């Protein structure tokens with residue numbers, strides 16, 4: 336009886352380790368403090384989309400340059416970010432997001448950009464986990480990459496294929512009423 340109990344326990348522990356070990360998760364830290372991000376603060380909704388799952392495993396944003404995702408990313412940007420960062424990410428009370436200069440160099444990677452959006456930075460740049468789902472954060476990140484106006488060669492966040500195909504976003508809006 337006792338040994339049966341013991342064996343079940345060993346099996347249970349082994350199975351749990353396997354289940355957790357099977358999918359390696361990236362480790363995310365606060366952009367400013369370096370403290371581990373508390374991912375349990377994320378909204379329930381939008382936690383387990385394929386893009387969120389693959390991001391949490393690889394740190395790569397599957398929505399970058401995905402035409403369907405960009406429309407939604409733009410909407411989110413115009414609701415949640417442009418008031419401080421400008422409609423084209425040109426900078427306002429928050430810094431410009433459409434060039435290759437980053438106060439926090441980590442933002443040149445998708446992992447870093449996610450960390451800043453999820454966990455916030457200094458001052459007015461509060462954590463966004465209460466405003467946006469994880470899936471929405473990936474959408475808005477793709478839009479931030481899309482409005483880049485600089486040299487594609489320095490857009491290190493893109494894959495080589497994305498960089499080769501990338502056309503910098505116009506610095507002025509094509510539609511003056513838009």
Ligand code: HEC
Pocket residue numbers: 412415416417418419420428429430431432436437438439440442448451452456457458459460461463475476479
């Ligand atoms: C209430 C104003 C405000 C809102 C809303 C806001 N930000 Fe910010 N953001 C700031 C400020 C101010 C900073 C500078 C903070 C710092 O330097 O620590 C900043 C910094 C950043 C940075 C770091 C830039 C760098 O150069 O490293 C990123 C990335 C960023 N914001 C993205 C976003 C995104 C995406 C959204 C929308 C989801 C957003 N912010 C919403 C004010 C805002």
